[in-house]
Amino acid sequence: MNINHIVQNLFQENLFSNKALELRDGQLVYGKLTKLFPQQMAEVQIGSQKMFANLTIPLMVDQSYWFQVSVTDDKPVLKVLTQVQEVSAEKGNIKGLLQQLQLPDVKENRLLMSYLLSNNLPITKESIMSIMEWLPSSLGKQELSIIGLMLERELPLTKEVFNSLSSLQTGKGFSALIEELKQQLSAHEIKEPNLNNLLSSLREGGNIGEENNVDILKAIFQKIGYSFEAGLLKRAPMGEEQASNQEMLKPILLELMGKDVPVAVKETAGQLIDKVTGYQLMSQQTGPIMQVIAEIPLRFFNQQVDVTVQYNGRKTTDGKVDSSYCRILFYLELAHLKDTVIDITIQNRIMNMSILNDRASEIMPMIKQADEPLKDKLRELEYQLMSVHARPLTKEDKPLWSSQQPIQVKAYKGVDIKI
Template sequence: MRVNDVINKQSVKLNDTQNKLRPGQIIQGNILKLYPNNKARIQLGTMKLTAQLEAALTIGKKYFFQVEKVDDVIHLKVLHEVAKKVGQETVKNILHQLNLPPTKANMQFVQLLLNERIPFTKEQLMNALDILKGQKSRSEVHFILKQMVANQLPMTEAVFQSLHIKAGSNFTDQLLGLLHQLEKAQHSSPLMNQLKEGIKQITDPITMDRAFINQIKQDAESSQTLLFRILKASGAINQQITFSTWKSSWEPFLNDQLSTERTYPHSFNTRFALEQINHLHKNRVVLIQEAKKILTQWGVTLKSKAHDNNMISEQQFSSLHQNIKNNIVPILTQYQQQHMLSITENKPSLYSNLLSLLQMYSNTETYKQIEHVQSVTSGQMDTNTVKDQFLALMKQVVHLTRTIPQTDTQAIDPPIKSILMQLLPHSDSLVHDRAHQLLHFINGLQIDSVQETNHFIQASLLLPGEKFSLNKDLQFEFESKKTPDGKIDPNFCRILFVLELNMIKDTIIDMSIQKRFVTVTIFNDYLTQEDVRLQSVLKKGMESLDYQMSNITVKPLHELNRPSKKTLDVTRAPDSYKGVDYRI
C-alpha cells in the first residue's frame, strides 16, 4: 500500500543521519569550507564539524569516507569522490577497498545504500549480503536490510525474519490465523486456552456486553459513582452493596485477565441492567417532573430531619408516601418499585436514601449517563467513548505483547509473547508454524517500536483493526524532539494515524506541533475541505490542553510523496570555526 511505503521511508530517514559514527563505517560527506593550516568544515549527514585534512580535498565536492578510528579526534579515510550519480565504477571501487566481490547482488545493495546516504560498516554489509543470498523478492528484502543497517539493528537472521514477517502481513491476520488453528486443534492445553483468550481480548469487536462492562470498569477505576447509583436504583445491583465493595470487586477485571471465566461480580447481568436503565430513560420526562415536585415540597424537610435524626409526623409522612405511590411508583419497573417502596418508610435512617433517589430521578445528568451507556452498547460511540476504547486497546496490546510479565499485582495477565514461547516446544506442526510466525511478528513490532537518537525519539505502534471493525490494522507513528533531560518535548512533535476506513478508504492524519501550535493535515482521496466539520470541537479540545489549533487541511494521498516544508528543526553544530573534531 502506498501509505505504508511513505511511512516506511520516513522511518529510515529519521534515523540515518543521527547515529553515532563507528570504526569501519562508510559515510558520505560534503566539504563546506576550507580554513588555514589544512583544516576544513565538513558535513556528514546533518552533522557539521571541523576536520584536520591530511588529503587533498576540494571545497563543494562530496566524498565517501570510512571511519578509521574514534578517539579525541575522529579519523576518516577518503574512499572515493561522489559523482552526481553513483555509478557502477564507484560501487566496484568501494567493494574492492572492502575486499568484497563485485557480484551483481552485492553491487545492487551497496548502490542502494550509497544512493540513500546510509552509513554502513564492512561487517554490516557482509552479514546483509549473507542474508540476501537465496532470497526471492529482492526489492522487499533490500528494504528490510536497508532498514536494519540504517537503524543499526543486529544483522542476524532472526531480526531479519521478524521484520520480514511484519512487513509481509498484518497484526489481525496473524492473530486470527493462530486463533483458527488453536480452535481446530483436537486437544487443548491450559496454555492454548490462555492464548485463545488473550487473542480474543484484542481482536473481538466491541459487543454490547463487552462495551457495557468496559464502561463499568472505567467508572470503577476512576471512582465515578453515578452509573453505580443508577444501576442500584434500577434494581440491577443488590441494595446492600456499597460503592467501595463494588469498586474492589472489579479490580481483577481492570486489566482483562486471561481467563475463560466470564461471571461478573455480584452476578451482574448486563442485559437485565440495560433493560432497567432503558426503562428509566424512556420515562425520563415524567420522572424528572414528578421528582422535582416532590423535592420542592419535601426536600428541605427530609434533609433537616435526616440531619437531626428526627422523625416526620405520621400525618405528614403519609402524605409524602401517597404522593410517591401515586405519581412515581407506577412509572417504575417491578424491581425499581420494590427499591423505592423499601426506602419510603418513616425512619430517619432512610430519609437520606429517599432524598438521594429523588434527586437522581430529577437530575438531567442521570439520563445523559444512560444515553452514554446506550450509545456505547449500540455501537454508536461518541468521541469520548472512541478515545477511551482506543486507549484501552493500546494498553492491552502493549501489556499482552511484552516479553516478561510485570511484577505489580494488578498486571496479572501473562503476555501473549510469553505464552507463545512456552507453547512452541509442545505444539503440533500447524499450531507451531502459526505460533512461530506470530512470535516473529511481535518481535518485529518490538524492534520497530522505539528509535532514539541524541535529539529525537520516534515511536511506532500497531493495533489490530478487527476490534473496531476496520479493514486493516491501525498504525500510529510518533516523533518528537527531546528535552534537555531526555524526555519527549510536547512543544515540538508530530503524530501520524494511518487508517483504512470502510467508506473513505486509506486515510492518514498528520498532526504537527510547533511551539504548541497544532496543524492537522488529512490525506484522503475521498474527502474535501468541506467534509471536515469538527474544527470547533478540535479547537476547544486543544485549548483545554493548552494548545492552539492553527489549521486543518485536506489533501489527496498522492501529495504524501512531496517533501514537506514543515519538518522538525534538527539541532546542529554551529558553523563557527573553533577547533578540530575530525581528521581526514
C-alpha cells in the same frame, strides 16, 4: 494506502533523506582531495561536504581515495585504504572495493555494495560480513531498503531483525492474522485458554466513538505486548510478572513457539511476533524525544480495521509523555471512505486536526456538524480545538517517520580530520 504501502514509503524516506555527513568508527568513505594548504593541511570533499584534514602521507590534488574512519578522542581520523595495484579505486568499481575488503565477488555482494554506496549509507567490513551470513538469495529493492534501514538506525544486523522489518512490508494485517490463528487453534483442538481469550478480546477490539477511547487504545497496546521488553526491565516480582505476561499476546506467542504444535500454527504465531517486534524496532527514543509507531486492530462503526498509529513527541522531566506538545497520525483503510489519514497537531494544548481523504468535500459538512460537540468534549480534557479541516490525499501525504540519527562525534575546533 494499506499498511504495506505506508511502511514502504517509510523505508524509502529514511534512505533518501538529505542529512549532514556523520562519520562512524570503521566506516568506509570515498573522498576527493580538492586543495592543498601550507603545513600539510588539505581540503577533502566527501559527498557534497568539504572538510579540512591534516595530511600525514603525500596525496595528489584532484585524486579520489577510499578511506577508513577511525574515531579517536571524538575526532575522526581517515586512513587511506591500501590499493590493489591491478584494481582501480574508483567509487563505481565495486569489484575493486570488494577485493580491498577481501570479500567474495558474487552477484549478491555487488548488489548490496552498489545499493549502500549509491545511498551514502555507512559501510564497514564487519557490517557487510554480518549481513552476508543471512543475505537473501533473491535480493530486490525491498530487501535492500530493509538492510539500508537497519544500517541507518544502527539496528542489530541479524536475520531476526531483518525478518521482523520485512513483515511490515509484506503479509497480512493484525486482524487477519488474529482470526487465522484463532481458527487454527480451534481446527487442531489446541487448548490454550489464555491465548484464545486474548485473541477474542483483540478481535472484538474497541469501538472507537465510545466514551473511553483513550482507555481502549491503552488496553490494546498492553494486550498486544508492545511494552513487553520494557516491562521486563522493571523487574517486577516473579508472580506479578508471570501474571502480566499471560495478558500480553507477544509473550504468550513466544511460549507457544516452544510447544509441540502444528507447523501452520507456528508460522502464523511467528508472523504475529515478527509484526509486533518490527513496530517495536521502528519506534525509538533519543533523549527526551520519542516516536511510537504501531499497528492495532480497532472497530469503527462496527467495521474491523487495522489502524497504524504514529506518535511524535517528547517526555517531561519526570519521564511522562508530554501531552501538551505532540503530533499524532492515524492511517486507516475504511470500508466506505477507503484510505484516510487523521493528522492531529498539539501545541501548548491547542489542537489542530486535518482529515485527509479523497472524498473531503463530502466529509466536510459532517465535520462541521460535529465541530461544537468535539470542542466541548476536548475542553473537558483541557484542550482547545482551533480548527478541523478536510482535504484530498496527495502523493506527498507520506508518513512522517524519520530515521534515527546515528551518534555524532562531538563538535570541536581546528582540524576536521587527520589522514
